[in-house]
Amino acid sequence: MTGETRRPHTGRRRNEAARRAILDVAVELLGGTGDTPVTIDTIAAAAGVGKQTIYRWWPSKGAVLLEAVAERAGADIPVPDTGSLLGDLGGFLRATFRAVGHERTVSVLRHAMAEAQRDPHAGEHMRAFIAGRRAVLRGLLERARDRGEVSPGTDLDLVVDQAYGVLWYRILVGHAPLSATEADALARALTAQVRG
Amino acid sequence: MTGETRRPHTGRRRNEAARRAILDVAVELLGGTGDTPVTIDTIAAAAGVGKQTIYRWWPSKGAVLLEAVAERAGADIPVPDTGSLLGDLGGFLRATFRAVGHERTVSVLRHAMAEAQRDPHAGEHMRAFIAGRRAVLRGLLERARDRGEVSPGTDLDLVVDQAYGVLWYRILVGHAPLSATEADALARALTAQVRG
Amino acid sequence: MTGETRRPHTGRRRNEAARRAILDVAVELLGGTGDTPVTIDTIAAAAGVGKQTIYRWWPSKGAVLLEAVAERAGADIPVPDTGSLLGDLGGFLRATFRAVGHERTVSVLRHAMAEAQRDPHAGEHMRAFIAGRRAVLRGLLERARDRGEVSPGTDLDLVVDQAYGVLWYRILVGHAPLSATEADALARALTAQVRG
Amino acid sequence: MTGETRRPHTGRRRNEAARRAILDVAVELLGGTGDTPVTIDTIAAAAGVGKQTIYRWWPSKGAVLLEAVAERAGADIPVPDTGSLLGDLGGFLRATFRAVGHERTVSVLRHAMAEAQRDPHAGEHMRAFIAGRRAVLRGLLERARDRGEVSPGTDLDLVVDQAYGVLWYRILVGHAPLSATEADALARALTAQVRG
DNA sequence: CCCTAAACGAGACGGTACGTCCGGTCTTAAT
DNA sequence: ATTAAGACCGGACGTACCGTCTCGTTTAGGG
Structure with a gap:
């Protein structure tokens, strides 16, 4: 989706680039044709992120979506x-x-x-x-x-x-x-x- | 939920009592406290009905809920x-x-x-x-x-x-x-x- | 893996063919080269079975493996x-x-x-x-x-x-x-x- | 688990006390009741050690456990x-x-x-x-x-x-x-x- | 009056998504 | 330079739910 360029780790601080990628991908998928389901797994995959990185910062799928929107x-x-x-x-x-x-x-x-x-x-x-x-x-x-x-x-x-x-x-x-x-x-x- | 009394079969005609029970239960669950999830399984169980009886007459879960509402x-x-x-x-x-x-x-x-x-x-x-x-x-x-x-x-x-x-x-x-x-x-x- | 031929449902009784496919695949994967991990997901996929069909009959991954062995x-x-x-x-x-x-x-x-x-x-x-x-x-x-x-x-x-x-x-x-x-x-x- | 007393850093030399704490905790957890899982995280936390300190000296979790045992x-x-x-x-x-x-x-x-x-x-x-x-x-x-x-x-x-x-x-x-x-x-x- | 066809209760099934857990890697900030 | 801390990617786990399918039972209605 995006994130072709390697995203560097940021050590023990939250990785802002990962946050951006997640929210961007969420909106992208929500507005998509619907052929790609809007799933935590698809968001994580498209953002090049582990699922846990999403659940570390948002309590649920809905929270991610709403913040993105x-x-x-x-x-x-x-x-x-x-x-x-x-x-x-x-x-x-x-x-x-x-x-x-x-x-x-x-x-x-x-x-x-x-x-x-x-x-x-x-x-x-x-x-x-x-x-x-x-x-x-x-x-x-x-x-x-x-x-x-x-x-x-x-x-x-x-x-x-x-x-x-x-x-x-x-x-x-x-x-x-x-x-x-x-x-x-x-x-x-x-x-x-x-x-x- | 309801349906404590046995509901008689109606042979090869649609069982109106079952239809009523399904719609009643659907509304009941939708308006409930949320501790019971509103799923096809819970609707079927609470209505004393097989899942197939629901899908024989409605195309999807949403159709049941909307008709009930x-x-x-x-x-x-x-x-x-x-x-x-x-x-x-x-x-x-x-x-x-x-x-x-x-x-x-x-x-x-x-x-x-x-x-x-x-x-x-x-x-x-x-x-x-x-x-x-x-x-x-x-x-x-x-x-x-x-x-x-x-x-x-x-x-x-x-x-x-x-x-x-x-x-x-x-x-x-x-x-x-x-x-x-x-x-x-x-x-x-x-x-x-x-x-x- | 196997199961190219469609496996018919058996209604409300346990599907013996599915059970066989699961156990066969489990042994096959366990004895494999190790390039395919022995996972509930891989077993289910290779057996052409949903994960829930495994968990409906075995309490854990280990139980499946041991029964198969x-x-x-x-x-x-x-x-x-x-x-x-x-x-x-x-x-x-x-x-x-x-x-x-x-x-x-x-x-x-x-x-x-x-x-x-x-x-x-x-x-x-x-x-x-x-x-x-x-x-x-x-x-x-x-x-x-x-x-x-x-x-x-x-x-x-x-x-x-x-x-x-x-x-x-x-x-x-x-x-x-x-x-x-x-x-x-x-x-x-x-x-x-x-x-x- | 242990490690209540602060363990001082030792600068650029391997910290022997940390090695001891890791191995001790590993055995302690392995022999425990099983309510605490034996993971790298629990070992590191109980030993008061960062995960990287473990992986700097051992190639995998199993290596730590086996050396400890x-x-x-x-x-x-x-x-x-x-x-x-x-x-x-x-x-x-x-x-x-x-x-x-x-x-x-x-x-x-x-x-x-x-x-x-x-x-x-x-x-x-x-x-x-x-x-x-x-x-x-x-x-x-x-x-x-x-x-x-x-x-x-x-x-x-x-x-x-x-x-x-x-x-x-x-x-x-x-x-x-x-x-x-x-x-x-x-x-x-x-x-x-x-x-x- | 029987016999067949349809509806039914039950529940197993394939598939998909969820949210959690853990292994091993990486970076920061403190010592 | 080493450490404690902890975020990160990847991937498996076990659960929940959807909609489909089959079984065996029950009844209505046509021969």
């Missing part, structure tokens, strides 16, 4: 500052939907969420990841509220739930696309909702 | 007719949240959705179930639109996604409760949004 | 009846040494005895196998005693220990050959000893 | 000089059986012999150890032969094989005790055998 997803989603709620929210959701819109990413996130339901360790990672993303979006909304674009008494957490709820619902059920058009529609709807 | 969830959610969107939507969401609010039901749905991500048969069942629920809610919204309570050009499917998105998002992540209060807040938010 | 070794060692102790004992030991003299068989027995020291199940099997072989040789000696060829008061069990002791000692340490010449020398020595 | 067993077995074969042989075998008769020692030797079958280094050590013990016993027999107590043409190596064969056979199979009574019976039998 959480590290990727959410990175590189800029928080725009256009001066208006509709602009900010639209930009943010477009970027989010675009990042998630790839077939591979949808596959990764679907399986990550599934794993989080079975593996308590994965669930913990998932909750932490979700909380992080929610905080970012809530910050965006709070800025708009401070500008007076949100009617007082609006439950911002509920707005956040609606945005991410629609996203995850579509990821998991697959009944509707996740494109820029949909992102804009959602942004307009939520903006109208909070306008008061 | 779909049969339960969604039943007994009345569609109110109060004459106003807020009343109808509030009533519907309160009933839905109440049905889902039990710890056991949340567990059942969590695992059902997880299974739907892995097992194509389960995924198919899940999509059909989801489509059914969406149709009900969309019907409620269309009635309101016909009454003039919804501004023209509103994307009703997006509203449906927002409602069920919030529901599933909270079921799967578990970061917020699912009570009547939340149902009402969501109903008010969506009503405000579509009012135009 | 015990079934082979000791079979086809005839108990001669020449009318004299020297003739009987010589014939028996020659046959025994010849059966064991092959490089492959030595390898099998060495590893079997080693396994018996580590795996309690294997130890139990080994003791039973050893007891069986001892009983045969002791019977031979008792016949000679009844003919008056053994001085009264001779401890026949000690004589048996001397014969099999030499055999196993040489198998395990490998410092001396196991040929017909050695068998005859041992038979003469023991005959002289018990003559009185 | 060979160093102990065979020490303190005096070669008596009573003037008669029966006396000398009886005394030697009684001392040998007594040294081996302890439950712990039997366990140590059992596992050492098992290791010798798997690990070539251990096998080499074992053969050397065995050769040493054989030479001692053969010397005893040669003295008797020189005194005329052994009939000409007797194969002394075969006699040695019988003595140690009985010993090891009983150690490994455990079907008979190893006490002074048994030592005497064996001495009498062998004396009668070689008397001619």
Whole structure:
């Protein structure tokens, strides 16, 4: 998969290169065609790592997967500052939907969420990841509220739930696309909702 | 689990009692404490059934679980007719949240959705179930639109996604409760949004 | 290895063909060149069997190996009846040494005895196998005693220990050959000893 | 296990105290109850030593165990000089059986012999150890032969094989005790055998 | 009214993945 | 330079679960 070049040992300290290889391979396999199963054995083999090196640092397969996914997803989603709620929210959701819109990413996130339901360790990672993303979006909304674009008494957490709820619902059920058009529609709807 | 009383054979016709026992046990185990794993073997044993009897009628484990879940969830959610969107939507969401609010039901749905991500048969069942629920809610919204309570050009499917998105998002992540209060807040938010 | 022809299932009864394939492969691997490790996985693979089929019927790897070995070794060692102790004992030991003299068989027995020291199940099997072989040789000696060829008061069990002791000692340490010449020398020595 | 007192580094010279601790711990663990597995890790930990310190001086685990065992067993077995074969042989075998008769020692030797079958280094050590013990016993027999107590043409190596064969056979199979009574019976039998 | 075909309970089976254990190698940091 | 510490790769272990298969039993319904 990767790791053709010999990876040197690092003695009694954790080998960061091995950690990287494991997480990279995990994401690669999760987003793959599905012909290679996403197994601890396949991850270890593709990363050129012993299974024990995985279990030394992660408590379960789900934990590896979730850490790998959480590290990727959410990175590189800029928080725009256009001066208006509709602009900010639209930009943010477009970027989010675009990042998630790839077939591979949808596959990764679907399986990550599934794993989080079975593996308590994965669930913990998932909750932490979700909380992080929610905080970012809530910050965006709070800025708009401070500008007076949100009617007082609006439950911002509920707005956040609606945005991410629609996203995850579509990821998991697959009944509707996740494109820029949909992102804009959602942004307009939520903006109208909070306008008061 | 159940099935203490001997279940008589039915000769060369499908044994309806066995089918019932299988689906009942499946839901029972899915909603259990998790100390009993939900496997085909445990289902078969608890239902007093041979594994082949399961695989004769369902193509995979996921199909059994999803059929069991779909049969339960969604039943007994009345569609109110109060004459106003807020009343109808509030009533519907309160009933839905109440049905889902039990710890056991949340567990059942969590695992059902997880299974739907892995097992194509389960995924198919899940999509059909989801489509059914969406149709009900969309019907409620269309009635309101016909009454003039919804501004023209509103994307009703997006509203449906927002409602069920919030529901599933909270079921799967578990970061917020699912009570009547939340149902009402969501109903008010969506009503405000579509009012135009 | 073997088993190119499809092996039919036998329903809810133990599959005797699978049992045979497992034991045959075990002996084959034990006596092999050593380039294929004797592993539950390799045995299962070579026998065309799932690992669980092995663990369903044997408690541990050692138990499989010992049953396989015990079934082979000791079979086809005839108990001669020449009318004299020297003739009987010589014939028996020659046959025994010849059966064991092959490089492959030595390898099998060495590893079997080693396994018996580590795996309690294997130890139990080994003791039973050893007891069986001892009983045969002791019977031979008792016949000679009844003919008056053994001085009264001779401890026949000690004589048996001397014969099999030499055999196993040489198998395990490998410092001396196991040929017909050695068998005859041992038979003469023991005959002289018990003559009185 | 031991090593509570800090053992000082000795810079660039081999640390003799570490070597001692390793061998002592090895024997201690081999003779233990079996609840602590005898692995390189447990030996290193109990000896307060790094694994590399073991592998710097021994080529494999088996080599450590065999050196530890060979160093102990065979020490303190005096070669008596009573003037008669029966006396000398009886005394030697009684001392040998007594040294081996302890439950712990039997366990140590059992596992050492098992290791010798798997690990070539251990096998080499074992053969050397065995050769040493054989030479001692053969010397005893040669003295008797020189005194005329052994009939000409007797194969002394075969006699040695019988003595140690009985010993090891009983150690490994455990079907008979190893006490002074048994030592005497064996001495009498062998004396009668070689008397001619 | 019997006889055959289908459904059933039971459970062995081949296969795949899990998470643990251990042997032997390697690097770091301390002495 | 040697040591204690311990991470690392490789690979075997024994368990769990899936979906398939066969057996022997039971009943319904066609001849």
